[in-house]
Amino acid sequence: MAAKNRSRKKHKHAAITLDPRYLDFAASYRSRPLAFIYDIIGMEPSFQQIEVINALTPIGARVSVASGHGTGKSHLTAALCLHFIITHPESLCMLTANSLDQVTNVVFSYIKRLWVKICQRQPWLEQYFIITAKSFYAKGYKGVWQIFGKTCSKGNEEGLAGQHRRDYMVVVDEASGVSDRAFEVLRGALTEDNNKMLLISQFTRPTGHFADSQLELAEQGLYTAITLNSEMSPFVNLKFIREKRIEYGGVNSPEYGIRVLGVCPDDASGFLISRSMVDKGFETVIEFVDEWGWVAVADVAGGEGRDSSVLKIGRVCGFGSERQVEVIKAIEAPADMDGVQFARFIHQETSGYTNITVGIDADGYGLTTAQECEKLGVNVTRIHWGRPPHANSVKQRFPKEKDYACVMVKEALNTGRLKLHKGETKQFEKKLQKQFVKIPYEFDELGRWRLFSKKQLRSEGIKSPDIFDATAFFWLVDYIPAGEQSDDQSGNALANAMALLGEEESSPADQALAAIENGGVVECLADDYPEVREAIQSACGDWIEDGLEEYAQIGLMEIERLDEFFKFYMRA
Structure with missing residues (x-):
């Protein structure tokens, strides 16, 4: 029995480097990552993935990968890190x-999944490495021999310094959105021969270090630049490609270039709408494909003479990217009209339309107008377009409802689903044209549309585009078909809208933001509070950027209140 126990123990070592199997194993696969991925992980990489593996094989390699969807980049990243x-x-x-x-x-x-496969094929390795939610390290070498994660967001760049090692690899995910300062710090640590860097991202902007690594620095031989095209990926089927061509507006759209082709198109940033698209909008004739309903939208002036209040009335049919809008009336209110007066004006102008729904920008100054309209019996939908969309499918393309609505205007003009109205004066028409062609946008590091905030617009010398904003509101308001009379039927219209948009029940975080924006009190369960707290903190930054400091102040007060509450709750 004792002999059997001794036999069992003889293969157990305090560290993997003391196991005689390890040195031969490491020497065999160290310079052959492709063989390791085949033999040890059991993964069969695509021809695109093999190109990346081979590029990263040489000592001190620098590789930049621009990728579309469905190319297996995260799976490959995990495999390369484990090797x-x-x-x-x-x-x-x-x-x-x-x-x-x-x-x-x-x-x-992915690292967790692949580690399970490695342990199945090479069981002796399992005793020497430990995996947690945020790290993978050799037993007895925590902090010394490991895979770990760090944020490189703005303001945290200096925290990336200090990592010097003979064998060191840096992997920068969503690299297109990473600041040049962060890259300076990261590259400053690559002082040894076998220090490698792998950049992986969608190609979302034509400037910055990632763009340089794909272009100038690649031409100079400092990086190997690779493009992973979704159309060529064996992990993507034709159905997916067809769907994305429709969803993104065709193969020539910037979004298709970024998210599918893995390239940075010429119009990855700039102005959203061209003059020819506006002219087309004036001439469009709408033939509704289904029963339509009346919708009015109001953008309320921000005060201090910065912009003006605008009311638009139109016929609306359909939902999301299929919505048709025919604007039949557009009015710019007098500059001296306050929020209460504007509410009465809205009530007067909309009272003759059957089943009309009125969408009002209820952030900031618009809250007074929305409340007054509700007192007057107007069927109001409060618009908070600084909020993230509810539907996950929409969130993947747009960080905020504002971004979604503005891009819907662009797509509707392109496809003849939006009829613009020139207003009652020549001055209004000129102002509309000027505003529509001065809507700047860019793509974030996740390849999502991002429209400039009011603060960014002011820095570019662009006034608040109240007429354009009001037009975009048409995509954030549900409607009741004009021929329907009952509340049940109006509920059906809302249900159809939610079904087509893929809406889901509001999360606790969404409910918390809605409470703050509507003057309510944030309530949530203890288990939900970490998510709610993070959402409020993130929203505070967005509110400040959009000039809605009062919401940010309320949000921070709610965090302080709930922190105290849940501390007491946990003690109890």
Whole structure:
């Protein structure tokens, strides 16, 4: 019996470097990541993934990968990290991105899956490495020999410094959105021969270090630039490609270029709408495909003479990217009309329309107008377009409802689904034309549309586009078909809208933001509070950027109140 126990123990070592199997294993696979991925992980990479693997194989490699959807980039990243850390004793592999959640939730989930496969094929390795939610390290070498994640968001760049090692690899995810300062710090640590860097991202903007790594620096031989095209990926089917061509507005749209082709199109930033699109909007004739309903939208002036209040009335049919809008009336209110007076004006102008729904920008100064309209019996939908969309399918393309609504205007003009109205004066028409062609946009690091905030517009010398904003509101308001009379039927219209948009029940975080914007009190369960707290903190930054400091103040007060409440709750 004692002999059997001794036999069992003889293969157990305090560290993997003391196991005689390890040195031969590491030497065999260290310079052959492709063989490691085939033999040890059991993964069969695509021809595109093999190109990346081969490019990262040489000592000190620098590789830049621009990728579309469905190319297996996160799966491949996890495999490359595991190869590097397992075959290089006392090595470091740092995963970084603007959002640490991007690293821990996405890449580490793949690392966990692949580690299970490795342990099935090479069971003896399992005793020597430990995996947690945010790291993978050699037993006895925590902090010394490991894969770990760090954020590289603005303001945290200096925290990336200090990582010097003979064998060190940096992987920058969503690299297009990472600041040049962060890259300076990251590259400053690559002082040894076998220090590697892998940049992976959608190609969302034509400037910055990632763009340079794909272009000028690649031409100089400092990076190997690779493009992973979704159309060529064996992991993507034709149905997906067809759907994205429709969803993104055709193969020539900037979104298709970024998210599918893996390229940075010429119009990845700039102005959303051209003059020819506006002219087309004036001439469009709408033939409704289904029963339509009346919708009025109101953008309320921000005070101090910065912009003006605008009311538009139109016929609306359909939902989301299929919505048709025919604007039949457009009025710019007198500059001296306050919020209460504007509410009475809205009531007067909309009272003759059957089943009309009135959407009002209820942030800031618009809240007074919305409340007064409700007192007058107007069927009001409060618009909070600084809020994230409810539907996950929409969130994947647009960070805020504002971004969604503005891009819907662009697509509707392009496809003849929006009829514009020139207003009652020549001055209004000129103002409309000027505003529509001065709507700047860009794509964020996740390849999502992002329209400039009011603060950014002011820095560019662009006044608040009240006429354009009011037009975009048509995509944020549900309607009741004009022929319907009952509340049940209006409820059906809302149900149809939610079904087509893929709406889901509001999350606790969404409910908290709605409470703040509507003057309510935030309520949530203890289990939901971390998510709610994070959402409020994030929203406070957006509110400040959009000039809605009062919401940010309320949000911070609610965080302070709930922090105290849940501390007491936990003690109790």
